[in-house]
Amino acid sequence: MATHLARRHETRVYGFRRLYPDRFFPGRSQLDPSESPLAAVDVRRWLTPWWPPSWRRVAHDWSSWRPDVAVIQWWVPFMAPMTAWLIRSARRADVRTALVCHNVLPHERSRVDAFLARAALNRADRLIVHGESERTKALTLLPGMPVQVVQLPSYADVATSSWTQPTARAALDVRGRMMLFFGFVRPYKGLLDLLNAMPDVLREIDVTLWVVGEIWGKPSVYFDRVKALGLEQRVRFVDRYVTNDEAALYLAAADLVVLPYREATGSAVLQLAFGLGVPVVATRTGGMAEAVADGVTGFLVAPGDAAGLGRAIVRFFQDGRSADMRGALAQGDPDTTWERLIAATVQ
Secondary structure: OHHEEEEOOOOOOEEEEOOOOOOOOOOOOOOOOOOOOOOOOOOEEEEEEOHHHHHHHHHHHHHHOOOEEEEEOOHHHHHHHHHHHHHHHHHOOOOOOEEEEEOOOOOOOOOHHHHHHHHHHOOEEEEOOOOHHHHHHHHHHOOOOEEEEEEOOOOOOOOOOOOHHHHHHHHHOOEEEEEEEEEOHHHHHHHHHHHHHHHHHHHHEEEEEEEEEEOOOOOOOHHHHHHOOOOOOOOOEOOOOOOOEEEEEEEHHHOOOOOOOOOOOOOOHHHHHHHHOOOEEEOOOHHHHOOEEEEEEEEEEOOHHHHHHHHHHHHHHHOOOHHHHHHHHOOOOHHHHHHHHHHHHHH
């Protein structure tokens, strides 16, 4: 987003030195090892959500720079105090605020989340969300708040690479059909449902599932399920954070990306797959139900329905749907351009 904004507007990025205290962070690393895609943007890695002096440093920069708009990303209520303070400081400096809400409320909630989200979000001039379900959540929480729906844009720019499917499969030693579950592994993403679907899938077709991404929580939950179902030879884990360059490698190698989420808002993995022309089987939840053209760019199934998930996977391979779905993806989707998100932000 910053890269696209910077093509037309003077842009500064205020990044994070740290996101969470180590004791509260369920992963192993908070640092993205990818090559920075922000070479043309002024990046100031100043913020720490629990350290108010870092907030004041940003606000002081605004008072001298005098920007027109502060675009603040909203993920979790843990950042509510920082977000509320920054919005209040922006108003004092006559800076308008647009909040891009990736999740109005978190997937795994506590009793105080709605209170914290309301305290932060109600101060903004406008909320931008990535699906109608998120708009409903926002208006339930904050009646009358200006909320605009803009689909999550394609991540084709980030994933640009020279990998082809043959070269990627050779690099990973992939033989035969390959399905990919990609990204952080968390309970709401439904990997257990996909694992439970695998025995039925394998009775119909020969395919290997790759699970690529850092597991948050206990990996044994998934490893034990694989063993109990006898899937050791058909499920491969790459349990670590994967860089942007590696993401392009795994996605290029895959025949199909599977997103069995039990709950979702938008999905960057979905847009990463679509940006690289890879069809999906996804659940009909949140923004994914709006982003996937069922039967055209992928198949949609009900959340939590392992049997339905398995049938959709088998149908994709047995009916030979790869070529026509990849052709549809190659045409692009005007609703998932960065220009739409930039226009909503400027508006």
